[in-house]
Amino acid sequence: MSGTSHPYAIEAEDLGRKYLRGWALRECSFRLPAGCVSALVGPNGAGKSTLLGIAARLLRPTTGSLRLFGKEMGDPAALRHVAFVDQERPLYKRFTVAETLRMGRELNPRWDQAAAERIVEAGKVPFGARVGTLSSGQRTRVALALAFAKRAELLLLDEPMADLDPLARHELSALLLSEAVERGLTVLMSSHLLSELEEMCDHLVVLAGARLRMVGHVDELVPAHRLVTGLADPGPGPGEGAGVLPAGIAGRHTVIESRFSGRQFTALLRTDTDPGDAYESVEPSLEEVLLGYLRSAEAPPLISPASRLSAAAPHAEGKAA
């Protein structure tokens, strides 16, 4: 069972991190409900590791604040709830696997040695091997064993599956899901493998160009869209392209993305009304929605009502704008 009864694992308010080259993360405000398994998605350089690093308190934000289970980041109690698996898997290379687990046991009062050993054994990683001699997938497994055995309520995982083989991915994602259900564990994991995320995650945080593009439960995000095809209106003049979106589409719905092929258009719309019989309209897949938001930087972001800081919540109401 979760040791905290707070409804939100993460509440980020105007969170930003600036480097000399520019913003790595900017104006990031959202909240992540406790108990969800959330995919952190976005292109290379979008700001995913930066967000995870701030949440793990390895990076200081330049702007804004972040609460973990209602506790401000400066509160040492906040960090007890969190385990982080860094993209680089920083482990002591000279330690053996057994020594690494012993270190975990000594540093963490809620340490679950049996869980750590199970995860290591399932990958046939020798306990006597030095970490520096392990393959990258084996090191990932040891890092995940440390994170799981800490018995944290929030797991922050930076590309946890990237160097695991398909069997290990399957096994460890099943473990994540069962822990999430049994212990009310919250997971925020970055990945580029959408197919893998679709099976595992019930929630999405999408970043592009350092800004939030989409946040919410998959069940809320996908049905808020329609993928519409139909005949385009003629373009404004010769040489201006094949056509434009019909006024009934462009004027009545939020167009996330549109494409033209001959006289046909295909548009991803954010809408709760049917575009009408003149068009063919289907619910898009998660991948179609995600790619639409990632390709169209100018499309307005979608932060679901439950993921907005301004939504009704006893502790957040005072801060809502």
Ligand SMILES: Nc1ncnc2c1ncn2[C@@H]1O[C@H](COP(=O)(O)OP(=O)(O)OP(=O)(O)O)[C@@H](O)[C@H]1O
């Ligand atoms: N220490 C740093 N100094 C300067 N710029 C940095 C630093 N760390 C990150 N950045 C920049 O911040 C931006 C966001 O980087 P970040 O690592 O958060 O992206 P990411 O979404 O995790 O990317 P990837 O999918 O490639 O891992 C990038 O443009 C990156 O170059």
